[in-house]
Amino acid sequence: MENQKRVLELSEKYGAENCIVLIGGGEEESSALAAETVTAGDPTFAGALAGVPLGLKVYHPVEPEFKESVDEDVYDDQIGMMEMVLDVDEITAAVSAIRNEHTKY
Numbered sequence: 001m002e003n004q005k006r007v008l009e010l011s012e013k014y015g016a017e018n019c020i021v022l023i024g025g026g027e028e029e030s031s032a033l034a035a036e037t038v039t040a041g042d043p044t045f046a047g048a049l050a051g052v053p054l055g056l057k058v059y060h061p062v063e064p065e066f067k068e069s070v071d072e073d074v075y076d077d078q079i080g081m082m083e084m085v086l087d088v089d090e091i092t093a094a095v096s097a098i099r100n101e102h103t104k105y
Contacts, residue, residue, distance in 0.1 A: 004049045005047070008054070011054050016055060016104070019057070020056070020058070020059065021034075021038045021057070021058045021059070022060075022066065023035060023038075023058060023059070023095070025060070025091070026082075026086060027091070028087060028091050029094075031094055031095050032097075032098060035060075035098040035099060038058050039055055039058055039099065039102035040098070040102040041053045041054075055104025056103065056104075057099065057105055058098070058099050058103070059095065059099070060095045061079045062079065062086060062088045063091075063095060064092075067079075
């Protein structure tokens with residue numbers, strides 16, 4: 001809930017068009033829920049983003065768009081091991097589908 005409040009405050013301060021959210025859910029379902037929350041609004045109606053469709057750009061670190069944008073050594077050091085245990089294809093499909101449907105910017 002606190003993270004939703006921070007995302008809302010930052011999008012108001014800097015403009016939603018200038019914000020990108022990087023989520024780190026370890027499963028497809030949690031990643032999809034986080035992506036939906038910052039794009040279409042909190043589907044559980046429990047937090048600061050309930051009914052607030054910010055339309056923010058959202059990525060998971062295992063998505064190619066993010067991976068290609070960071071230094072390879074840093075990525076390997078910080079995220080590389082997680083790629084071996086996460087279902088990268090499921091997470092990528094879920095987050096990109098929500099981003100494609102709900103992102104405004």
